[in-house]
Amino acid sequence: MKHTEKEMTVIKDEVSQMWQLVLSQIEKVKQAYLSSDAELAREVVSREKRVNTFELKIDSDCENYIALYSPVAVDLRLMLSLIKISGTLERIADFADGIARHVIEGGADEVPAEIKKELQIEVMFDTVLSMLSDSYVALESENTKLSGKILGKDALVDDIYHASIDILAGYAAKDPSMAKAMMHTLLVMRKLERMGDHCSNIVEEIVFYIDAKILKHNKNKE
């Protein structure tokens, strides 16, 4: 293997480690939120730093790779998309961190489990998780067949989020003392909805890397 390829493998390994870390952060924050586990949430918060470190490392490695090896074509697209993907993963992890802090502040306790169920928060978590793990598979296997399916899941996340507004507004109207908790919950769902959007961006980056197609800002034509 050429030494440039070895360098590239190193970067790819870092990205995949970061990816696993972010997936486990979401998994943990899901558990923490659903079971109001502040301990687990603290773990998520403390590991957020590692995600940030990964982002910085991957960014600087990609910069070095571009500066030293002047990649072109598929290699250049990989470097550009990895830079963006690492930033996006970091944003996703930020949202997980935000939810975890909310759990630590006792926010998850304020909402009864039935309401969480009615809001389909777990479904939302699972959908985001599957989007993120599917897109990882797409990158690893350099196969974009799944991209349409992954992007489709974002619509589900959006739908749940939009439906939640009415539900939360209803509870808030019924019991004004719940209004603040409901608004906090909306913020959590908003974060999950944003995570879904970021997952879509990652898929778009993967499609740019593998197929050199630009899916961004192009939804109307599809």
Added chain:
Amino acid sequence: MMSKKTSQNIAFWVFRILGLVVVAILFWILGFIIYHGAGVINWKFLTTAPTDGMTGGGIFPAIVGTFCLIVGSMVVAFPLGVMSAIYTTEYAGNGKLVRFIRIMTNNLGSIPSIIFGLFGMALFVNALGFGDSIIAGSFTLGLLVLPLVIRTTEEALKAIPDSFRTGSLALGATKLQTIRRVILPMAFPNITTGLILSIGRVSGETAPILFTVAAYFLPKLPTSIYDQVMALPYHLYVIATSGTDLEATRPIAYGTALVLIIIVLLMNLLASFLRRHFGKKVKTN
């Protein structure tokens, strides 16, 4: 106005005709000599001594004498010439001394051959006491062709790109190793060109051997390097101008000329064969 193509064509034909003229002259001379000389050449002519006041018999002693002088002069000129060329191109740099040596070498080359003959007589025959002998003649002829050997060897050495020298030196080879193992083998084919030219020159020269070695008539073969010999060019001169019966010896003169030319041609062929043979081995890219 002539078109570019027409002027090209005219120039091309001028060059081609001039080239053909040169070849034609060569063939004319060769043809002339073969026509007149071929008749007398037979085994006996080549292997016996002249008889009957040089109006009969062969030219064997002259052939042997010429060969002796070729070998002798090469033994003198070749090592000396090659080594001085190696000194001036590889070692000496480009200082005043080297430029002086080079100018002097060229001057040496333009000295008339009769002067060499006189010098050879003064130095080798008289001062060093060699007498009229193969060794005196060989030294004289050797000095005559020395500039030629030096110049062709210098050219051969200069034609080797410096990258081979630096490449060898960079591997920790000394200068002498570089010259012996890389430069000389590469230059060898071109150095043999110098050898060819010198042999041609040596076998044809009359003036330098006139006072140093050549015998007017000496039917026996030499037994040592201090003996006199007959030589083809001088023999030719003798039987063509001062024989006992010029008319009777005319065919023998043409025969002698033919033999001389054949020897020179054979030498050239041999040398160019050698050159091609080694050239293949050391061909540079």
Added chain:
Amino acid sequence: MIEAKNVNFYYGDFHALKDINMTMETNTVTAFIGPSGCGKSTFLRLFNRMNDLIPGTRLEGQCLIDGEDIYAKSLRVDDLRKRVGMVFQKPNPFPKSIFENVAYGLRVNGVKDRAFIAQRVEESLRGAALWDEVKDKLKKSAFELSGGQQQRLCIARALAVSPSILLMDEPASALDPISTSKVEELIHSLKKDYTIVIVTHNMQQAARVSDKTGFFMLGELVEYNDTKKMFLNPDKVQTQNYITGRFG
């Protein structure tokens, strides 16, 4: 370790290298870049004393290899050149067989043991990543090889005398891209055993192969830095202008 201390170098009256201080660590690749005539090749050639061959040159300052002054009177130049191999811009194999080319350095050093020579030739050709391509035609002329193979043969030839340092003067500038990439890979793999200094016109090449890079301009060492730093965030504005192509 290679060191240059206050090195000044003159071609006659021309001041070619100006007060250069530099240290090159063992088992690293150092690249010299800079515009033509900036002195980078001259500087490289100080370390196997190739400049000695040019009349009218003068050196001030010290060149040290592992602490030893290589211009000391007691040191023999041919011994130095065994320790410091050199590869040139144009492949310059000798008009000999592939085997004899590699064996040349050993033979001029008086090695007679045929088994040892054969073993070193194979090791060197393997080291230069050429063995598999030539093992069946070692007796063939070196000129039958392609340009890239010839250059790797020249590298093998240099490796055969077991140097600790390899100087390369634009080793890939006469080669096509595929051969260039092979030579670059080779440089990368040789790094673990040799200290390599390479002069190159090609900045990308310097970036690809080297650990540290020195930028020369008008006989001065403008900047000497980690290659990554040099190509991402050089300290000097001249360096930035040169590597970005804004020079001049």
